[in-house]
Amino acid sequence: MSLSDTVRGIVAVDEVARAQAVEHQLALAKPPHALGRLEELGVQLAAIAGQCPPPMPDPARIVVVAGDHGVVDQEVTRWPPALSGVLAGTVVDGVAGVSVLARSAGVQVVALDAGLAAPVPSVPEAVIRRGTADFTQGPAMTRDEATAAVELGIAQAELAYDEGVRCLATGEVGIGNTTTAAALIAAFTGAEAAAVAGRGADSPPEMVARKVDVIARALALHAPDPADPIGVLAAVGGVEQAVLTGLVLGAARLRLPVLLDGVTGVAAGLAAVALCPAASGYLIAAHAGAEPGIGVGLSALELTPVIDLGLALGEGTGAALAVPILRASVAVMTEMATLASLLG
Ligand SMILES: O=C(O)c1ccc[n+]([C@@H]2O[C@H](COP(=O)([O-])O)[C@@H](O)[C@H]2O)c1
Numbered sequence: 237m238s239l240s241d242t243v244r245g246i247v248a249v250d251e252v253a254r255a256q257a258v259e260h261q262l263a264l265a266k267p268p269h270a271l272g273r274l275e276e277l278g279v280q281l282a283a284i285a286g287q288c289p290p291p292m293p294d295p296a297r298i299v300v301v302a303g304d305h306g307v308v309d310q311e312v313t314r315w316p317p318a319l320s321g322v323l324a325g326t327v328v329d330g331v332a333g334v335s336v337l338a339r340s341a342g343v344q345v346v347a348l349d350a351g352l353a354a355p356v357p358s359v360p361e362a363v364i365r366r367g368t369a370d371f372t373q374g375p376a377m378t379r380d381e382a383t384a385a386v387e388l389g390i391a392q393a394e395l396a397y398d399e400g401v402r403c404l405a406t407g408e409v410g411i412g413n414t415t416t417a418a419a420l421i422a423a424f425t426g427a428e429a430a431a432v433a434g435r436g437a438d439s440p441p442e443m444v445a446r447k448v449d450v451i452a453r454a455l456a457l458h459a460p461d462p463a464d465p466i467g468v469l470a471a472v473g474g475v476e477q478a479v480l481t482g483l484v485l486g487a488a489r490l491r492l493p494v495l496l497d498g499v500t501g502v503a504a505g506l507a508a509v510a511l512c513p514a515a516s517g518y519l520i521a522a523h524a525g526a527e528p529g530i531g532v533g534l535s536a537l538e539l540t541p542v543i544d545l546g547l548a549l550g551e552g553t554g555a556a557l558a559v560p561i562l563r564a565s566v567a568v569m570t571e572m573a574t575l576a577s578l579l580g
C-alpha cells in the first residue's frame with residue numbers, strides 16, 4: 237500500500253477497549269496497580285487490538301534493515317563501513333546478538349539489505365540505494381528514495397501480517413547509523429546536537445565531539461522542517477530509518493503493536509508519528525539504552541521503555557528481550573483470578 241493510503245488507513249487505538257482493560261486490571265486478584273508497568277502494557281495491547289483481554293503478541297518478528305551511511309566520511313565511527321554487510325550476514329546465519337536473543341525468546345528475525353554499499357550474497361535485498369550520500373555535503377538521499385524506502389517498510393509490515401505475524405519490531409545494522417539516527421532525533425524534537433550524539437559502537441570522546449559538530453553542521457545546512465518528515469528523512473536520514481518508519485506505519489495500519497529498538501528505532505518512531513500522529517498509540521519502546529538520543533526521542537514520544545539493561549548494540553536486541561514481558565502482560569489479563577471470584 238502507498239504511504240498516503242497507509243496514513244489514511246491508520247485509526248487511533250481503541251479507547252473503549254483501553255477503558256475495559258483498565259477496569260479488568262482493577263478487578264484482578266491483586267492490590268490496584270500492583271503489577272506496575274505490566275498492567276500498563278496489557279492495557280496498551282488491549283487498546284491496540286481493540287479487544288480485552290488482548291491477544292498474545294505472537295508470532296513476533298524483528299525486521300533487521302541493513303544500510304550504509306555516507307556520513308562515515310566525516311570519521312564519526314571507529315568501524316570500517318564494510319562491517320555493515322558482514323553483520324547483516326551474521327543475522328542471516330543466525331549468529332548475531334539479535335539472532336541469539338530472539339531465538340531464546342521465541343521471536344522471528346528477518347534481514348533485509350535496503351541500502352548496503354555492496355551486496356552480500358546471503359542477504360535478501362530490496363535496494364533503495366547503495367549507501368547514502370554524506371549529509372554534511374548535501375541531502376543523504378532524494379525525496380523519492382525516502383518515500384520508496386518508507387513504502388518498502390510498509391510492504392514488510394504487510395508481508396509479515398500475511399504470514400501471521402502479530403507483533404513487529406525494528407532492527408538494523410549499519411556502520412555510522414547512530415550519527416544518522418541522532419541527527420533525525422534532533423531534527424524532529426528540536427534538541428541540540430550535543431543532547432543526542434552518543435558513543436554509538438564505542439566511539440572515543442573526541443569522536444563523540446566530532447559527531448556533535450557533524451550533526452550541528454548538517455542541521456544548519458539543511459534546516460530540516462519537522463512538518464515535512466519525508467524532507468527530514470531525505471536530508472539527514474538513512475535507508476534503515478526510512479524503511480523502519482514504514483514498518484511502524486504499516487504496523488499501525490494493521491493494528492499491530494510495534495517495538496522500537498535502539499536509537500534508530502526511536503528515530504523511525506518519531507518520523508512515523510510526524511507523518512501520522514494517530515500511529516503513536518501502537519508504539520512500544522523496547523528499551524532504554526546508552527545512546528542519549530533514545531531518551532530525548534522517547535520523551536518527545538511520551539514513551540516509557542519496557543526494559544533497561546544498558547544495551548548499546550542495536551540490531552533489535554532490546555526488542556527481542558521485551559517480547560516475553562509483553563507476553564507476560566497478556567497472560568496476566570487472560571489467566572489471573574479476579575478478586576470477586578475469590579471473595580464471592
Ligand atoms: O541503536 C543503538 O542504540 C545502537 C547503539 C550502539 C551501536 N549500535 C549499532 O552499531 C552500529 C552503529 O554504530 P556507529 O558507532 O558506527 O554509529 C550499527 O550497526 C548499530 O546497529 C546501535
Ligand SMILES: Cc1cc2nc[nH]c2cc1C
Pocket residue numbers: 315319323408409410437549550551
Ligand atoms: C561488532 C559490532 C557488532 C554490531 N552489531 C550491530 N552493530 C554493530 C557494530 C559492531 C562494531
